[in-house]
Structures are given as structure tokens and as C-alpha cells.
Amino acid sequence: MCRWLAYSGTPIPLEELLYKPRYSLIDQSLHSRMGVETTNGDGFGAGWYTPEGPAAPTLFRGTGPAWGDVNLRELARSTCSGLFLAHIRASTGTPVQQTNSHPFRYGRWLWVHNGSIREFHRLKRDLVLAVDPALYPSLAGSTDSEVMFFLALTFGLQDEPLPAVERMAGFVEAVGRQHGVEHPLQMTVGTSDGDRVWGFRYSSEGRSRTLYVSTDVTALRALYPENETLRRISDETRIVVSEPLGELKGAWQPVPESSWGVVQKGADELGTFRPR
Known part of the structure; x- marks a missing residue:
């Protein structure tokens, strides 16, 4: 499958999470500890927002393994953001090409996914035909992940993210079962409009891929008052990850x-996900 992370908080260089932690995203591209595959070398990408930047987030995506891309290392060292998503890919059958690397972007929205639509080659036609005709020309790749994104957009992601993703999941399951696929959907999803970050963990069989969120910063400061990193970041800083980036007790x-x-300004929210 894949590994991804989403960061929201005090602006930091991307390398602080992509390269520096013991189990950084780049380390996970070679040595994932909790994924289906140990190696995630079928492409990578990052998308980030900056207050002074363009209205849409900036994307950088590649087709090779993340651990060997010198341009990614240079970019991560010199680019700062207070909200970014990053992804390393292990293909589930679709080609390794730039348009299939995450994140996917539409307007201000970014989308990353770990998991799959089972028997996607059988379900693809019915799923794609349900995409809003106005959105269809923006479908650039061939992955199930991008089709999920555009279905969520079709069902209202830009106005009501939670109901839209629930409708997307319910529709994928309905189409899958029409084709005799017992457990059609496996997903952890991260998506953002540049102000908030949503995370979703769900699978049709009830055994979803791993997903973690960082502990409240104020609680961590109380546990580790001498930790310089915790002193530098805001109380509202959060990280959502496929698997923890380190072994700090109580951090994940x-x-x-x-x-x-x-993850948003003020109180974050957590609830039950129910496909519609």
C-alpha cells in the first residue's frame, strides 16, 4: 500500500518530518514497520500551502523512490509551510507515472490515500461514470485513489467534507457489491482545503490500515518540559501519520x-465514520 502524513501548525521546513525523525516518511519508504509492504518506492509527492503563495497549493511529485530523489531533499530543506501533506506510494496495480503520484489536487484541495478499491479494474467504469461531468476533465491519472477524490468532490467535498466522503465510501461499496466484491474498500485518507485537515480511517471488512495523530502539544510539554522542539511549536500543532515518526512515549x-x-483552529473533532 502506501504511507502518508499531514501536518498543521507552526511553519516548519518540510525536511523536519520528511527526513529528520528516526522513522521519517523517507525512512518509511524503505523500512515501513506497519504497512502491507515494507518498501514504498513507486513514486512520492508533497503538497503545501503558504500564506503568501498562490491560492492553490503547490505540488511536487515524482515517479522514482523517494529515498533517492536529490531534488526532493533540496526542496524539503528550503521550503517552509504551516500546512502540508506528503505521500510515498506502493502501487496496487496501476502504472508508476507522475499523474498517479499523490497528493492529488483540485482547486485548494489536496488528497492522499492509503489502501485500495478491490477489483478496481472491474468497478472502474461504473465509478468513473459517476464523476460530475464538470470535474471529469481534471481526472489525469488512472488510480483508484484519484477516482475516490473526484467522487468525493462530486458528492460535495468542497462544502461538506464529512458527508461527501461518507457518500463516496457508500457508493464505492454499493458498486463493489453489485459486482460481487465482498469487501470493496480499504482506506485511510487525508484531505485539506488549506485551513483544516480531515483524516478518515475505514474499511469494508473492519480491519483498516493504521493511522495515528500526535498528542496535544500542551500535554506533551508537561511530560517533556526540556524538549526544545515542543517549546518551538504552537499549541495547535498536529501531525496525522500512517505510522509514528518516532518512539517518544505518549506522543502518538x-x-x-x-x-x-x-484538525482545525480551536478544538479538534473526532467521530464515527459511517458510509452513506
Whole structure:
């Protein structure tokens, strides 16, 4: 499958999460500890927002393994953002090409996915035909992940993210079962409009891929008052990850099965995810 992370908080260089932690995203591209595959070398990408930048987020995506891309290392060292998503890919059957690397972008929205639509080659026609005709020309790749994104957009992602993703999941399951696929959907999803970050953990069989969120910063400061990194970041800083980036005790909380959450200014939210 894949590994991804989403960061929201005090602006930092991308390398602080992509390269520096013990189990950084780049380390996970070679040595994933909790993924289906140990190696995630079928492409990579990052998308980030900056207050002074363009209205749409900036994308950088490649087709090779993330661990060997010198341009990614240079970019991560020199680019700062207070909200970014990053992804390393392990293909589930679609080609390794730039348009299939995550994140996917539409307007201000970014989308990353770990998982799959089972028997996607059988379901693809019915799923793609349900995409809003106005959105269809923006479909650039051939992955199930991008089709999920455009279905969520079709069902209202830009106005009501939670119901839209629930409708997307319910529609994929309905189409899958029409084709005799017992457990059609496996997903953890991260998506953002540049202000908030939503995370979703769900699978049709109830055994979803791992997903974690960082512990409240104020609680971590109380546990580790001498930690310089915790002193530098804001109280509202959060990281959502496929698997923890380090082994600091108490720093990572597992997202429950069949759940959604949103990282935002003020109180974050967590609830039960129910496909519609």
C-alpha cells in the first residue's frame, strides 16, 4: 500500500518530518514497520500551502523512490509551510507515472490515500461514470485513489467534507457489491482545503490500515518540559501519520477503527465514520 502524513501548525521546513525523525516518511519508504509492504518506492509527492503563495497549493511529485530523489531533499530543506501533506506510494496495480503520484489536487484541495478499491479494474467504469461531468476533465491519472477524490468532490467535498466522503465510501461499496466484491474498500485518507485537515480511517471488512495523530502539544510539554522542539511549536500543532515518526512515549495516539477527525483552529473533532 502506501504511507502518508499531514501536518498543521507552526511553519516548519518540510525536511523536519520528511527526513529528520528516526522513522521519517523517507525512512518509511524503505523500512515501513506497519504497512502491507515494507518498501514504498513507486513514486512520492508533497503538497503545501503558504500564506503568501498562490491560492492553490503547490505540488511536487515524482515517479522514482523517494529515498533517492536529490531534488526532493533540496526542496524539503528550503521550503517552509504551516500546512502540508506528503505521500510515498506502493502501487496496487496501476502504472508508476507522475499523474498517479499523490497528493492529488483540485482547486485548494489536496488528497492522499492509503489502501485500495478491490477489483478496481472491474468497478472502474461504473465509478468513473459517476464523476460530475464538470470535474471529469481534471481526472489525469488512472488510480483508484484519484477516482475516490473526484467522487468525493462530486458528492460535495468542497462544502461538506464529512458527508461527501461518507457518500463516496457508500457508493464505492454499493458498486463493489453489485459486482460481487465482498469487501470493496480499504482506506485511510487525508484531505485539506488549506485551513483544516480531515483524516478518515475505514474499511469494508473492519480491519483498516493504521493511522495515528500526535498528542496535544500542551500535554506533551508537561511530560517533556526540556524538549526544545515542543517549546518551538504552537499549541495547535498536529501531525496525522500512517505510522509514528518516532518512539517518544505518549506522543502518538491511534485513530480508532471507522473514524473521522478534523484538525482545525480551536478544538479538534473526532467521530464515527459511517458510509452513506
